[in-house]
Amino acid sequence: MRSSNDGNSNLDSRFSQTLKNVQGMLKGRSIPGKVLLTRRSPAEEASLQEHSPTFQRSFSENDAGTSNRSDTSKEDDVWTAKKPNSSSIANKLKPSTPSIEVSSGEVQKSSVGARATDSARVMKFTKELSGATVMLDKLCELAWSGVPPYKRPEVWRLLLGYAPSNSDRREVVLRRKRLEYFECVAQFYDIPDSERSDDEVNMLRQISVDCPRTVPDVTFFQQPQVQKSLERILYTWAIRHPASGYVQGINDLATPFLIVFLSEHLEGDIDSWSISDLPLEKIFDVEADCYWCLSKLLDGMQDHYTFAQPGIQRLVFRLKELVRRIDEPISVHMEEQGLEFLQFAFRWFNCLLIREIPFNLVTRLWDTYLAEGDALPDFLIYIFASFLLTWSDKLQKLDFQELVMFLQHLPTNNWTDQELEMVLSRAYMWHSMFNNSPSHLAS
Numbered sequence: 001m002r003s004s005n006d007g008n009s010n011l012d013s014r015f016s017q018t019l020k021n022v023q024g025m026l027k028g029r030s031i032p033g034k035v036l037l038t039r040r041s042p043a044e045e046a047s048l049q050e051h052s053p054t055f056q057r058s059f060s061e062n063d064a065g066t067s068n069r070s071d072t073s074k075e076d077d078v079w080t081a082k083k084p085n086s087s088s089i090a091n092k093l094k095p096s097t098p099s100i101e102v103s104s105g106e107v108q109k110s111s112v113g114a115r116a117t118d119s120a121r122v123m124k125f126t127k128e129l130s131g132a133t134v135m136l137d138k139l140c141e142l143a144w145s146g147v148p149p150y151k152r153p154e155v156w157r158l159l160l161g162y163a164p165s166n167s168d169r170r171e172v173v174l175r176r177k178r179l180e181y182f183e184c185v186a187q188f189y190d191i192p193d194s195e196r197s198d199d200e201v202n203m204l205r206q207i208s209v210d211c212p213r214t215v216p217d218v219t220f221f222q223q224p225q226v227q228k229s230l231e232r233i234l235y236t237w238a239i240r241h242p243a244s245g246y247v248q249g250i251n252d253l254a255t256p257f258l259i260v261f262l263s264e265h266l267e268g269d270i271d272s273w274s275i276s277d278l279p280l281e282k283i284f285d286v287e288a289d290c291y292w293c294l295s296k297l298l299d300g301m302q303d304h305y306t307f308a309q310p311g312i313q314r315l316v317f318r319l320k321e322l323v324r325r326i327d328e329p330i331s332v333h334m335e336e337q338g339l340e341f342l343q344f345a346f347r348w349f350n351c352l353l354i355r356e357i358p359f360n361l362v363t364r365l366w367d368t369y370l371a372e373g374d375a376l377p378d379f380l381i382y383i384f385a386s387f388l389l390t391w392s393d394k395l396q397k398l399d400f401q402e403l404v405m406f407l408q409h410l411p412t413n414n415w416t417d418q419e420l421e422m423v424l425s426r427a428y429m430w431h432s433m434f435n436n437s438p439s440h441l442a443s
Contacts, residue, residue: 344404
C-alpha cells in the first residue's frame with residue numbers, strides 16, 4: 001500500500017503535467033481532444049465588428065461594496081421556476097484556450113473570447129438554436145467556451161430557463177413574462193411613497209443611491225434613463241424576494257443582462273448607445289428580460305444575499321482551503337501577514353468579479369457562469385482561486401498593507417480575452433482534479 005507521501009507526490013506530478021498542458025495550449029501546441037482555433041481573417045473580423053458592441057472603460061477606484069440590506073418578511077415568491085439541471089454535465093465542459101502565433105504586442109484587445117467567434121463554432125450554435133427543441137446540455141457545452149455576441153441574448157435566455165427550449169412556445173412565453181413584469185412594475189414601483197412601508201421606502205432610497213455608482217467607469221451607465229431602468233429592475237426584484245431584499249452588489253449583477261439584451265436593439269460602441277433612442281415598449285421588454293434572468297441567476301445562490309450572507313462566507317472558506325492545497329507558499333504568506341480571505345474575496349463572490357476585470361470581458365466570463373447552471377457556486381471557487389494565483393509570485397513579496405492595496409486594485413485594466421481564458425482553463429483543470437476528491441483538500 002502506497003504511503004500518503006507517495007499519493008501527494010503523484011497528485012503533484014499530475015498537477016504539474018496538466019499545468020504544462022494548459023501552458024502548451026497557450027503556446028499553440030496541439031492537445032489531443034482540444035479544438036484550437038486560428039486567427040480570424042480580416043473579413044471575419046469585419047463581420048464580427050458589425051454585430052458586436054464594443055466597450056471602453058478607464059479604471060478608477062472602486063468602492064468595496066459593503067453589504068447594506070433591507071430586512072423584510074419571509075420570502076414567498078410565486079414567480080420562481082426551476083433552472084435547467086446542468087449539474088450532470090458540469091464535468092463534461094471543456095475550457096477554451098486559443099492558439100496564438102503572434103507576440104503579445106500584436107494582440108488586439110477584443111470584447112469577446114476569440115474562440116466564441118470561430119466560424120465552425122458559430123455554425124454549431126446556429127445549428128443547435130435552429131432546431132424545434134434546443135438540447136440544453138449541448139448548448140451548455142458550446143456556451144462554456146464563449147458565445148458569439150449576436151447570439152448571446154437568445155443563448156442566455158435559454159441557459160437560464162427563462163425562454164423554453166421548445167421554439168413553438170418561446171414567443172408566447174416571453175410575451176407573457178414581459179407582460180407580468182410590466183404589471184408588477186405598475187403594482188409595486190409606480191406608486192407614491194405613501195403607499196409603501198418604511199422598509200420599502202428605505203430600500204428604494206438605497207437603490208436610487210446605488211444606481212449612479214454602478215459601473216461608474218462606463219459612461220453608458222451614467223445615463224439617467226439607464227439608471228431608472230436599473231432602479232425599476234432592482235426594486236421589483238427586491239419586493240418579490242423579501243427574504244433577502246436588496247443587497248448592494250446585486251446592482252452590479254444586473255448590468256451584464258442589460259448590456260446583452262440591449263445589444264439586440266442598439267449597435268456600435270456602447271459609449272455611443274442612447275437608451276432613449278428606443279421606444280418605451282422595447283425598453284420594458286429589455287427590463288423584463290433582465291429582471292427574469294437576474295431572478296433565475298439568483299435562485300441558485302439565494303443564501304448569498306440573505307441575512308449575514310452565509311453562502312458567501314461558506315464559499316470564501318472553501319476558497320481559502322483550495323488555495324492552501326494548490327499553492328501552500330502563498331497561503332502561508334497571507335496567514336503570516338494576517339490577511340483574511342474575507343477582506344478581498346467577499347467582494348469577488350458578492351459581485352462575481354464584475355468590479356475586478358474590464359467590463360468588456362464580463363459577458364465572456366458570464367457565458368461560462370451561465371453554462372455551469374446549478375453547479376456555478378461550486379465552480380466559482382475554482383475560478384477565483386485561478387484568478388488570485390495569477391499574481392502568486394507578486395503577492396508573496398508584499399506585506400499586509402501592500403497586499404490589501406494590491407488586491408483592491410488589481411492590474412487587470414489591460415487584460416484581453418487571453419488572460420481570461422487562461423484563468424478559466426486553470427479553473428477547469430483544478431475542478432477536474434479536486435472537486436470529486438475532497439480528501440485532497442483536507443488538512
